Amino acid sequence: MKKKILNIQTVSVTEAIEKQRIDNFLIKKLKTIPKSMIYRIIRTGKVKINKKKIKPKYKLAIGDQITIPSIDITEKIIKKNTITNIILHKKQIENIFKNILYEDKYLLIINKPSGIAVHGGSGINFGIIEILRKLKPENYFLELVHRLDRDTSGILILAKKRSTLRNLHQQLREKKIKKIYITLVHGQWPKNKKSVTVPLLKTKLFNQKNVVKISEKGKKSETQFFIKQQYINHTLLLATPITGRTHQIRVHTAHTGYPIVFDSRYGKKNLDLKLKNKNLKNRLLLHSHKVSFIHPYYKHNITILAPLEKQFKKYLNLLL
Template structure:
């Protein structure tokens, strides 16, 4: 390491750090510095790699030279980092893939896709704060606030149009994982039940099966059985609001910890697993890249709470 100017550091990247994102590398070098400040110095170009500006997602290569500016953190500033900024930084860690056309995120459970309805923060607002230089960032599709997993964001209007067309033409394959009540029957591979959306006075959306509703179809496959609960893969053919949640309920097997369509008794049975959130996760997405035309399959790993739940169910099933 050589030093030039008071407080400025120049770090040579070895093979050990090669492949690591610059934002994650800086977090190890600048311990105690708020994530928000790390993204700020990256955005302002105070951090340089080989004398050039880089984006937070830049992956270091062996031989790179990183310029790290002096960072002074007052105790008060460290404590005053707002929850909103912390959420923005967390979104950076959730990015699975990014190029000039699109961004793929493993959305955390509990984060809305956009602000509104009393929420000041959503994924799209967070990404715009994280990528202030991006002229265009728009959601391609949506996920319920309590659902985790793959979320696709377009970075160009042409990409948004192309991806929306794939959705309309059913050229996009979405696969979710859901933990449902009871023993899902192997022969129940498709649920076709029209769905009608009602908006309550509170503004809350409630969906039910109704002959007056829109045609809706979800395909199901059993992934794992636990006797009194089943892990299923759900692949929606149509894209209605709350579709998987209502179709599993219609099939007699509501999803764990679904506060709108679930079963409290089933939820209480799962208490020993530590689960306290909706077990619905957008696990994989297959689509055609709007720029290159190649078929991409993106997979989002389960978060710690869902992994722990499955591990404990497996342990209980073996007993």
């Protein structure tokens, strides 16, 4: 495959293009370049005006000197770095916007559906972050504050400013962000089992998938549990992770002997088969339900709640 490169360009602003926003100007000028790539080169400072970094909303003035960097538009690179080859249908777009729980100039918080990865990679072409960058190109900075497993639904926080991202990462390190998950496990969870504290070690399998196991060589981890409702053969739990290790809640419940329903990695297939329903999707019954933190800019406490997905609720109704 031949490399296709647009060479570095310098454009002098005249009356014909003055007062245009720089993002709109570049979109018109670079018609073969995906919008997501254009916004990326702006937010990373590769596009300069008068040798200075600018924001997408900057309005051109007569005499401005626009420097456009060389851009590799090889087909392979475009497919790797953008989702222009992914078509989002109207219902999918509506579903994403419908699941926005909170939004302001600094934050975007969504109720992520089960089955969608938070980002592309490891054989996945795109994830929720790439989708939102495509749907909201006006946000020149949009980054994940934390992650959720692909099959876990619920609250996902994204930062619209680098300062917001730094602040929330600091709150995570200082354990000021409180999260509560809802999960359905097999068996009747013991009433006296309030927490699980074991060291966890993350390793990779031959297929490059992460797997976490209990090991003295691992890192300290702790999850607190509260029984929300008990059924004959299952328990609905509220789980609060004190530490934030990969697959922490899933490994802690499995280690205790009460695996999460439909957990294909740490669960028990023989138990899952007893609850399986041909009319319902067999999704991991783990949901990030509530998060509390200090708003990075307004400095007040903020609490977000994410309702359960319909499939999760339907499985709970089967147990009544």
